[in-house]
Structure formats: C-alpha cells, structure tokens
Amino acid sequence: MTEASEDVTGLLLSRIRDVPDYPIPGVMFKDITPLLADPEAFTALTDALAALCSAQGATKIVGLEARGFILAAPVAVRAGLGFVPVRKAGKLPGATLRQAYELEYGTAEIEVHAEDLAAGDRVMVIDDVLATGGTAEASLELVRRAGAEVAGVAVLMELGFLPGRARLEPALRGAPLTALITV
Numbered sequence: 640m641t642e643a644s645e646d647v648t649g650l651l652l653s654r655i656r657d658v659p660d661y662p663i664p665g666v667m668f669k670d671i672t673p674l675l676a677d678p679e680a681f682t683a684l685t686d687a688l689a690a691l692c693s694a695q696g697a698t699k700i701v702g703l704e705a706r707g708f709i710l711a712a713p714v715a716v717r718a719g720l721g722f723v724p725v726r727k728a729g730k731l732p733g734a735t736l737r738q739a740y741e742l743e744y745g746t747a748e749i750e751v752h753a754e755d756l757a758a759g760d761r762v763m764v765i766d767d768v769l770a771t772g773g774t775a776e777a778s779l780e781l782v783r784r785a786g787a788e789v790a791g792v793a794v795l796m797e798l799g800f801l802p803g804r805a806r807l808e809p810a811l812r813g814a815p816l817t818a819l820i821t822v
C-alpha cells in the first residue's frame with residue numbers, strides 16, 4: 640500500500656482540530672493531539688507511513704523535532720528500521736551538521752548527528768505537517784550533507800493553502816513527497 644485508503648484518510652482528517660490564531664494571529668493551527676489520543680487513528684497512521692517506507696525502499700527513518708518524532712518513532716519500529724532524530728539546534732551532544740530555515744511563524748536551525756547518516760543509507764523523512772516546506776527542505780539538505788540518499792518525504796498533512804510542495808520540489812530531486820491528507 641502506498642496511499643492511505645479513503646477510510647483511513649477520513650479517519651485521520653476527522654481527528655485533526657483547527658485552532659485559529661495559534662501560535663500567532665493569522666495562523667490556522669492544525670492540532671494532531673486528538674489523532675494521537677485515538678489508538679485506532681494513530682495505529683492506522685503508523686501502518687500507512689510504515690507501508691510507504693517499505694514501498695520506497697527506505698533503510699532509515701529521520702523524524703523532525705518535535706511532532707515529527709511522535710509519528711516517526713513508531714513508524715521506524717513498525718518498519719524495522721533505525722530512527723534518526725533531526726533536532727532543533729543545541730540539543731544533540733555529539734558532532735552535528737546544522738542547517739538554518741524559515742517557518743510559517745519564525746526562523747529556526749536544525750541539526751543531526753553527523754555519524755547517524757552515511758553513504759548507502761536511503762532516508763525517509765517523516766513529519767506531521769508540511770506548511771511552508773522550510774523544515775523539510777532543511778532536513779533534506781542535512782541528509783545529503785551527511786552523505787545519505789533521500790528515499791522520500793512523508794507527512795501526515797500538507798497545508799494546501801501554503802506553497803510548501805512547490806518550495807520543496809527542487810530539493811526533492813525527483814524523490815516522492817507523500818501527504819496522507821491535504822487540507
């Protein structure tokens with residue numbers, strides 16, 4: 640299975656809560672906590688993402704702090720693959736690669752332990768939301784700077800009212816971007 644079924648899509652969509660003007664006025668925040676609290680929905684999400692990782696021949700899973708960790712860690716276990724955290728700057732103790740990027744509501748820097756990824760790894764990047772695409776774009780930069788190959792990017796939810804997909808397109812270099820749902 641490479642796409643979520645309509646039943647799964649509907650279930651996931653029904654468990655996402657809209658919070659207007661959070662964290663700043665003008666942002667419609669998509670809150671995934673109701674989905675996480677529903678074991679049927681969380682399991683369906685994990686299974687769909689794990690199937691995608693297997694279908695695309697991933698050998699490692701990168702999760703993006705913080706909400707991406709919640710999704711990516713069970714996917715890595717389910718798919719039988721190693722999990723590599725990409726963290727906000729200053730949180731990883733070892734030698735890191737660092738990349739700056741812009742968010743829908745601010746700027747940030749992310750890091751990965753340089754030794755966690757290497758040539759021969761095929762990496763699936765997993766996150767909850769694709770908004771402006773800045774976080775995912777920076778993570779692909781890190782994956783490649785570490786010498787690894789990008790198997791794809793998979794997100795629970797793409798914000799279709801923002802140009803994240805178009806921004807990410809060049810950085811994908813032909814690798815697939817899969818969103819289980821688009822809102």
Ligand SMILES: O=P(O)(O)OC[C@H]1O[C@H](OP(=O)(O)OP(=O)(O)O)[C@H](O)[C@@H]1O
Nearest residue numbers: 704705706742743769770771772773774
């Ligand atoms: O496509 P973008 O515009 O880059 O936005 C998407 C990112 O923004 C959110 O993370 P955030 O940095 O808010 O952190 P959190 O997961 O710690 O809440 C979300 O979890 C994605 O990682």
Ligand SMILES: Nc1ncnc2[nH]cnc12
Nearest residue numbers: 666667668669743768770
């Ligand atoms: N509107 C939004 N809702 C939830 N997470 C986000 N990350 C970036 N923009 C977001």
